[in-house]
Amino acid sequence: MLINMLHLLKSRQSLRNIYVVTFPLRHNINLYNVSHSRFKSVTTKYIHDLNTNVVKDVILFKYENPKYFTYMNIFAVVQYMFWSYLGIFAYNSLRDAPVDKSKISDDTPWYRRINLGDNKYKNSLASIAIIVGTGSLAMIWMYTLKSVRYLILNKGGKHLTFITYSPFGKNRIMKVPIECVSCKENRAQARVQLPLKVKNTWMHYMLDMRGEFRNTMLFDSTAGLSRKF
Secondary structure, three states: OHHHHHHHHHHHHHHHHHHHHHOHHHHHHHHHHHHHHHHOOOOOOOHHHOOOOOOOOEEEEEOOOHHHHHHHHHHHHHHHHHHHHHHHHHHHHOOOOOOOHHHOOOOOOHHHOOOOOOHHHHHHHHHHHHHHHHHHHHHHHHHHHOEEEEEEEOOOOOEEEEEEOOOOOOOEEEEEEHHHEEEOOOOOOOOOEEEEEEOOOOOOEEEEOOOEEOOHHHHHOOOOOOOOO
């Protein structure tokens, strides 16, 4: 049995030698391909190696949803009008009606125990209504002004242009140096919005993640970098 196995191994080795002698070119090509495929290097492009000196304006981010902001601002205006009317009504219509404390018992509802026409209650209700209406309008307007519609890398790669929505449907445009923009979160980890801080401005500009990043590598190497200022 052992002798038969030795003969078999020798026969296979001889066949391999015959193949190499008969087809040397094919054999060498195969070895060449295997050696090069095994040790072939893969070049990885990093964001710091990317040339940001673009020859024309490039759109980095785009979020087209004007109807959403139109409806939201209409809602804000309606809320402002409602709360303002409620405040004016409370201030002008509430009358001073002193409460007869002799008729108050444990079963008397709370609203019958107070005099809403008293100045402290009347003025407080009117002020709260005005504050709620004005505050809701201001917050929605600010959110609209900080929502980025287009983010553009300008020619030369030294400036960014922010095009944001506005409460009245027109675009608001702001051009800033790229070193004055800092990304506060990793783009890959952002779920709802990606905040961008612009130097010497109040609050952050927001990139809605439902939008489209047109050039992710160029964005990550320019506006997507975290800077300290």
